[in-house]
Amino acid sequence: MKGTLGILVVLALVCGLATANVPLIEPRQYEQFCEAQLVSGTGYIDVATSIVDKKIALEYYDMMTGDGTIEMDATHVYSQEPNKLVRPVPNYNAENCSEEPTVNATLNFFENTKLTYDSDKAPLQGGKFVNSKAFYGGIGANIQEMFSVNEMEKDQTVFFGSTKNSSITHTVGLNTLNSFNGTWGTDSRMHKIFYKDIQSHELFSGDFEVQKEIKFHEAPIPERNYICPCAGVDC
Numbered sequence: 001m002k003g004t005l006g007i008l009v010v011l012a013l014v015c016g017l018a019t020a021n022v023p024l025i026e027p028r029q030y031e032q033f034c035e036a037q038l039v040s041g042t043g044y045i046d047v048a049t050s051i052v053d054k055k056i057a058l059e060y061y062d063m064m065t066g067d068g069t070i071e072m073d074a075t076h077v078y079s080q081e082p083n084k085l086v087r088p089v090p091n092y093n094a095e096n097c098s099e100e101p102t103v104n105a106t107l108n109f110f111e112n113t114k115l116t117y118d119s120d121k122a123p124l125q126g127g128k129f130v131n132s133k134a135f136y137g138g139i140g141a142n143i144q145e146m147f148s149v150n151e152m153e154k155d156q157t158v159f160f161g162s163t164k165n166s167s168i169t170h171t172v173g174l175n176t177l178n179s180f181n182g183t184w185g186t187d188s189r190m191h192k193i194f195y196k197d198i199q200s201h202e203l204f205s206g207d208f209e210v211q212k213e214i215k216f217h218e219a220p221i222p223e224r225n226y227i228c229p230c231a232g233v234d235c
Helices: 002-018
Strands: 032-053 058-079 086-090 102-106 109-132 141-161 171-192 196-217
Touching: 032 109, 058 141, 086 109, 086 141, 086 171, 102 141, 109 171, 141 196
Parallel strands: none
Antiparallel strands: 032 058, 058 109, 086 102, 109 141, 141 171, 171 196
């Protein structure tokens, strides 16, 4: 009897750990942040942005330094209430099964950077990290970018949703189109203690063109009743 009880307790714990996360609830007094910049010039560059919000399980860090010629059009937008943050993301349209390359989605975080850089003095060095932190109710998934380049053209979008009103609840994603001379790479991981570990690593050094999309998603409980059977965040 004691043995059977012990097995039932273990099974209950394992099942509890494996259960999908419920969507996080938006605060009634929600908070937001928006930064948009257009930069063109030659000289020393030192740029950094960080956003950490335990209420929506978001960790985001972005930094770069260099000395050269740069043109950059960059936007960072964060909102605890995703109905106030609607932006285009890749391949999402749950309402009408459209095959358009981008559609509008309600998000907790969105970042888009269009950048060109050229220098014979010092490389542009930096990185980016976005994390849905499991300890705060996220899905334990993160994506990291790192680079050291003498020349680069980049068009990149980062998107994140974790709360109930987001149309991509419990999703972390990055979509990038790069052309560069130097070193560039990504590391991505989704980890669930005791039962899941997904990892991906890529690093390129030389003269490359790269088009890449990374997405991690965990279906929330309850999940939205989509019209399209494969809508949402399916690859």
